[in-house]
Amino acid sequence: MPGSPQWDNRADVTARAVRLIGDGVVDRGGVPELASRLGYTERHLNRLLTEELGAGPLALARTQRAQTAKTLITKTGLGLSEIAFAAGFGSIRQFNDTFREVYGCAPSTLRREGTPVDGVVSLRLSYRAPLHTEALFGFLGARTITGVDSHADGRYTRSMRLPHGPATVTLWAANTGAAGSLGAARGAADREPTDPDGALGAGTRAGFIEAELRLSDMRDLTPAVARCRRLLDLDADPDAVDSVLAGDPALAGAVAAEPGVRLPRSVDGFEMAVRAVVGQQISVAGARTVLTRLLPPDDQGRADRPDLPTRFFPTPEQLLALPDEAFSMPASRRRTLRAVAEAVRDGLRLDAGSDRAATREALLALPGVGPWTADYIALRALGDPDVLLTTDLGTRRGAKALGLPDDPDDLARHAERWRPWRSYAQIRLWRAA
Incomplete structure (x- = not known):
């Protein structure tokens, strides 16, 4: 389903469409913009998505709008009419009808009193445990640019340009110390709560990243969340990745010591x-x-x-x-x-x-x-998810440290066993260097 690891990693047209819908492309430009971005006609794109997902792009975007509206209702003090248009609905009636269809209740039933209207939204971004936060935030922290992003006391903060205006986001691991590694050991991961909304799949061990979003325009909530999730690779399936990499004796020790190493991506x-x-x-x-x-x-x-x-x-x-x-x-x-x-x-x-x-x-x-x-x-x-920089000096040093061949051609041949997760092996090689 959309939001599962297969959509995050697949490179076909359907997966690309799911990612673009998640970034709010349909809300901003409609199905014509989505089809243009993908190089297909609207009719063909609708057929592709309906055949594989059981719903076309408009239906997928409408469900996403309802999810965005729910977040705004529970996390901000915006009026319901403001929320309707900020979430991408064309009318109050469409907002109410869709909300009842998706959640089985009126939007007003979720309203919380006393939440300030200041452009700040605090969320918990779920992920599949384990997640090695030290590796993830350490990688980003080592590459900060003064004035653009920063990493201190376990919190990563950065500016972003979003479709409707500027924003800043602060991200940190829930229920850990400043430099903790949530789910860094299998036993700890087993104690993580399961995902309360069922978004990750039944029985999935879940953890959370705390997010504080300061938005100049609430219409940017959906793309802001999507970009934060991609930056931290929160839709990955660490068990699938680690099981492949641990099959190589040269990486087995690193995987056992640091399960859940993710692929730091980007917001732009x-x-x-x-x-x-x-x-x-x-x-x-x-x-x-x-x-x-x-x-x-x-x-x-x-x-x-x-x-x-x-x-x-x-x-x-x-x-x-x-x-x-x-x-x-x-x-x-x-x-x-x-x-x-x-x-x-x-x-x-x-x-x-x-x-x-x-x-x-x-x-x-x-x-x-x-x-x-x-x-x-x-x-x-x-x-x-399947890139290896075999000529990179850090890659070669890491390979040598792990007892792997450090000649680019020999390393490339050895790395065939890591497919389709060579990008995750790349991060581990850099850590070993």
């Missing part, structure tokens, strides 16, 4: 592409310094909340407007960044709904984008 594909290009042949610390110099001025000063981000990662247009001296890098890499920015500005999409093979081909056609860069973008921007 262009940002991840820029990070990939800048990160070519320099250290993580060096890349952070270079990226900071590319940022536009402070977009939203917050004297009242100095802990929140005050800057946004540049858009393609903003990056293209920068003078040469803003790029602290070789001229060839500067040209590559501009080529990527031009491609995204002109229509190249680097998101959950992109065709992975076609996107990789388009990236490789750009000057200065080689297999490492294209595959890193596939790994983190597109969320491809």
Whole structure:
């Protein structure tokens, strides 16, 4: 069903459609926009989704709107009419009818009194346990850019550009210490509560990530939640991944010691592409310094909340407007960044709904984008679960530390046994390095 691991990992048209619907594409542009993004006619897309899911894109989007409305009713003090339109409904009547159909009650029955109307929504994002939070937040924390994102006391905070306005999100593991690893041991995972809403499947061990969303427009709740889930890889099935990787004696010890290692993804594909290009042949610390110099001025000063981000990662247009001296890098890499920015500005999409093979081909056609860069973008921007950067120095060091071959060709042959989860092995190799 939508929201299960197969939709998160599959690369076919139906799975791409599910991910785009989850990001609110139908709410913003209707079925024509969804069909255009996927390269199909509306009629053919409706047939594909109906045959596989039993419902067309409008029905799937309508159910999602009801879920968004339920969250807004219980987590904010917005009026019901405001909630109806913020959730994407075209009328109050449609809102009421859909809500009764999905939840069997009127929207007003879920209303809680006394919730402030301040643009802040606090949620718990469920996931399948185990989840190794130290590995996940540690990876993101090591790559923060001053002003855009931060990681302190177990909390990861970042700015985001959403379809209707700016936002900031803060994410942290529920029921753990500052650097805890929720479900880091199998015994701990077995003590996790099962998912109360049944969204993860009957009997599934569930954990939660706490999320505080500060939205300038409540219509962005759905894409904000979708992007947070993708950033933290919360829809993964860790048992399926770990069972394959643990089948290799070289990885079995690492899997047993750290179950539930996830694939840190991104909230913006262009940002991840820029990070990939800048990160070519320099250290993580060096890349952070270079990226900071590319940022536009402070977009939203917050004297009242100095802990929140005050800057946004540049858009393609903003990056293209920068003078040469803003790029602290070789001229060839500067040209590559501009080529990527031009491609995204002109229509190249680097998101959950992109065709992975076609996107990789388009990236490789750009000057200065080689297999490492294209595959890193596939790994983190597109969320491809089966990528291994065999020529990467960190990969080779990690492989050697685990007793695996560190020659790229030999490692690639050995890694065939890790399919279709080589991206997760990649994170483990980096950790071993």
